[in-house]
Amino acid sequence: MSRHGSETPVTPAPDRSGASGPEARAWLGGYADRLLAGVRPYASPSGSLITLPGTPGGYGTAVDGLEGFARTFLLAGFRLAGEDGADPTGLAERYAAGLAAGTDSAHPERWTRPEEHGQAKVEAASLALILDLTRPWIWDRLTPDVQERTVDYLASVVGDPDYPDNNWVWFRIVVETFLRSVGGPFSADDVVHDLAAHDRFRRPGGWFADGPERSFDHYAGWALHLYPALWARMSGAAEVAAAAGDDLAVRSASDREHLERYLEDALALVGSDGAPLIQGRSLTYRFAAAAPFWAGALAGVGRPGQLREAATRIVRHFADNDVPGPDGLLTLGWHHPWRPIAQRYSGPGSPYWASKGLLGLALPASHEVWTAAPEPLPADIGDVLTVAGAPGWVISTTRDDGIARVINHGTDHAIPGSDGGDSPLYARLAYSTATAPLLDAEAWTSPLDQSVVLLDDAGRATHRTGFEPLSTSGVGVALASAADAHWIEADLTAPDHGSGRAGESTSAGRITTVSLVRGPWEVRLVRVSESSADAVALRVGGWAAGPGLVSTLVPLLGDVAPVCGETTSDDTTLLAGPTTTPWSRYAPVPDGWTAVGIHLARTPAIGQPRLELTAGQAAVTWPDGEQTTATLP
Structure with a gap:
C-alpha cells in the first residue's frame, strides 16, 4: 500500500485551489449569510419554527419546523462566535425570541419536546451546543424565566433510556453537559453509558462505525469525530467527564490521535473538484462532509492549510453546482432537488445539518486554519x-x-x-x-x-x-x-x-x-x-x-x-x-x-489489464506495465 502523493449578495468564490485563508473565510461567510437570509421568510411569527417549503417529512410538520430552527441555529451560532458577537443582521435577537416561544408549553408555536418525539433529542443537541458557544450573546441575555423553560425543555433527556445505539449518544452528552453548566440536572450514569457506547464504535485506523453494524459512512466524520472535538471545548465538560469517572484530558488526547489518523483517509476521499464520496445515508446533508476537517482544526491536528482547503473545496463544489438555488434554500437533493434521496427521517429542514460544514466560521480570523498557507489535497498531488x-x-x-x-x-x-x-x-x-x-x-x-x-x-x-x-x-x-x-x-x-x-x-x-x-x-x-x-x-x-x-x-x-x-x-x-x-x-x-x-x-x-491465474494466484499486468498479484481464497 502506498500514498502519493435569497437576496444577500454573494461573494465571488475564490479560485478552485490555493485561496488564502482570508479569501476563503470571506467567501464562506457570505455563503453562510445567504443561507441564513434564505430561511427568514419561512419563520413563524415568533421565530420558533422555520418550516421550509416542500413535502413534509416522515415525522410531521411540527418536527420539520423545529429542525428548521435548530439546524439553522447551528449556522447562526457559528457566525456569532467567529465574529466575537458582532451581529449586523440581528441573529442573536431573532433566535433568542424563537427560543423563548419554542420552550413555552403554552405558546401556539411551541416546540415538540424530546419526550414527545425522538427527533427532538437530535435537535436539542444543536440548541445546547450553540447556547454554550454563544453564551455571552444569547444565553446570558435571556430572561430568567426563559432560561428556566429552556432547562426544563432540555432536561427531559436526562435518564431517558430510549437513545439509539449509534451517534445519538453524543446528543445526550452535549445536552447534559450544557445543563450542568447552567445549574440544571444531569446524570453521570447517562454519560458513563454514552461514552462507553462511543468507545464501542471505535475501529482501527481512525474510523468509527455508526453503531454495532458495519455502518461506515459520513457519520464517522460529521458526528462521531465532530462531537468529541466540540464537547471538549464546552463549559464544564471536564467536570462532567470526571463525574462519570473519566479524564477529559486523557480522552481528548486519544480522540485527537484517532481523528488525525482518520483525516488521512478522509482527505483522500475528496475529489479534486471538492465532491465528497457519494455513499451512505443522509447524503442530503451535502457539505456537512466538510465537518471533520474543521474538527481537525478545532482539535489542533492535521495541517491547517490543507484542512481549510478540503473543507472549503467541498462547500465550493456545491456552490459551483447551484446549491442553494436562486431562493437561497437547501432542498432535499444533491446538486438539484431530488426527493428520493430522503430517508424516512428527512424533512425540508433536514438539509441544514449541512451547517456543520461551515463550522470553521466559528473560529476567529486569527486562528491558524485561516492564517496558514494553502496546501493541495492528495488528489492534486x-x-x-x-x-x-x-x-x-x-x-x-x-x-x-x-x-x-x-x-x-x-x-x-x-x-x-x-x-x-x-x-x-x-x-x-x-x-x-x-x-x-x-x-x-x-x-x-x-x-x-x-x-x-x-x-x-x-x-x-x-x-x-x-x-x-x-x-x-x-x-x-x-x-x-x-x-x-x-x-x-x-x-x-x-x-x-x-x-x-x-x-x-x-x-x-x-x-x-x-x-x-x-x-x-x-x-x-x-x-x-x-x-x-x-x-x-x-x-x-x-x-x-x-x-x-x-x-x-x-x-x-x-x-x-x-x-x-x-x-x-x-x-x-x-x-x-x-x-x-x-x-x-x-x-x-x-x-x-x-x-x-x-x-x-x-x-x-x-x-x-491482462490477467493470469497460476496455482491459486492471480497476477494482473496493468496498462502502465505495473503488476499486482493476490492469493485466491
Whole structure:
C-alpha cells in the first residue's frame, strides 16, 4: 500500500485551489449569510419554527419546523462566535425570541419536546451546543424565566433510556453537559453509558462505525469525530467527564490521535473538484462532509492549510453546482432537488445539518486554519492507492481525473451473517465522488450497478448483505469477500433509515469476489460455489456513470462466453442526466473463476489489464506495465 502523493449578495468564490485563508473565510461567510437570509421568510411569527417549503417529512410538520430552527441555529451560532458577537443582521435577537416561544408549553408555536418525539433529542443537541458557544450573546441575555423553560425543555433527556445505539449518544452528552453548566440536572450514569457506547464504535485506523453494524459512512466524520472535538471545548465538560469517572484530558488526547489518523483517509476521499464520496445515508446533508476537517482544526491536528482547503473545496463544489438555488434554500437533493434521496427521517429542514460544514466560521480570523498557507489535497498531488481496513475499502484516487473511488469489501450496514436486502447506499462493491449508486425502487430489490449477483429464471437478482471479508496477500492492493447470496422478498413498507430492506430470504449460493485495484481499474474475479438449482446465470455490473464519464466493463477470464450489454436509465440517481451501467451475463453459472476488468474515468480507457491465474494466484499486468498479484481464497 502506498500514498502519493435569497437576496444577500454573494461573494465571488475564490479560485478552485490555493485561496488564502482570508479569501476563503470571506467567501464562506457570505455563503453562510445567504443561507441564513434564505430561511427568514419561512419563520413563524415568533421565530420558533422555520418550516421550509416542500413535502413534509416522515415525522410531521411540527418536527420539520423545529429542525428548521435548530439546524439553522447551528449556522447562526457559528457566525456569532467567529465574529466575537458582532451581529449586523440581528441573529442573536431573532433566535433568542424563537427560543423563548419554542420552550413555552403554552405558546401556539411551541416546540415538540424530546419526550414527545425522538427527533427532538437530535435537535436539542444543536440548541445546547450553540447556547454554550454563544453564551455571552444569547444565553446570558435571556430572561430568567426563559432560561428556566429552556432547562426544563432540555432536561427531559436526562435518564431517558430510549437513545439509539449509534451517534445519538453524543446528543445526550452535549445536552447534559450544557445543563450542568447552567445549574440544571444531569446524570453521570447517562454519560458513563454514552461514552462507553462511543468507545464501542471505535475501529482501527481512525474510523468509527455508526453503531454495532458495519455502518461506515459520513457519520464517522460529521458526528462521531465532530462531537468529541466540540464537547471538549464546552463549559464544564471536564467536570462532567470526571463525574462519570473519566479524564477529559486523557480522552481528548486519544480522540485527537484517532481523528488525525482518520483525516488521512478522509482527505483522500475528496475529489479534486471538492465532491465528497457519494455513499451512505443522509447524503442530503451535502457539505456537512466538510465537518471533520474543521474538527481537525478545532482539535489542533492535521495541517491547517490543507484542512481549510478540503473543507472549503467541498462547500465550493456545491456552490459551483447551484446549491442553494436562486431562493437561497437547501432542498432535499444533491446538486438539484431530488426527493428520493430522503430517508424516512428527512424533512425540508433536514438539509441544514449541512451547517456543520461551515463550522470553521466559528473560529476567529486569527486562528491558524485561516492564517496558514494553502496546501493541495492528495488528489492534486498524485495518485493515492491504500486500504482503509475498518470499512474494508480500497481507496484509489487518481490525479488525472480527480476522482476518488472506493472498492468495498467491508461495509453493508448490517452484521456478518445477515440475510437482508442490499442497501444501494452501503452494500455495492464500489462508490466514487463522480458517480452515484442507482437509487430507484428497483435498485433496492434487484442490484445492478457495482454488483455480482445470481439470477433466477424470472431475472431476480441476489443480495450480498452479511458477507464475510476474506484475507488475501500478494504484491499491490487487493481485497476479497465471500457472500452467501440470497434472494429476498423485501418488506417495502418498513421505515427507510438507509439500511437494506428486510424480508424473507432464500439461499442462492456462495459467491467469492476478489478485487485487484490500480488507478481507475479494478480486476474483479468471481467464483460461485454451492449454487442453487434456481440460479440460471451470473451477472457482474460495473459503474453507473452519467454524462462526462466513461464506464467500461471488459471480460478477462472464464470458460463461459458472456453476453455483454448496458442498461441506461434516467432520473435514477441523485446526479442529473441519464445513467449507463455496463454488465456481463454468464449462463449457465460458470464453474471456476470468472473475471472482468472494470474502469471508470472521464475519458476512454487506453489499453486494458491482462490477467493470469497460476496455482491459486492471480497476477494482473496493468496498462502502465505495473503488476499486482493476490492469493485466491
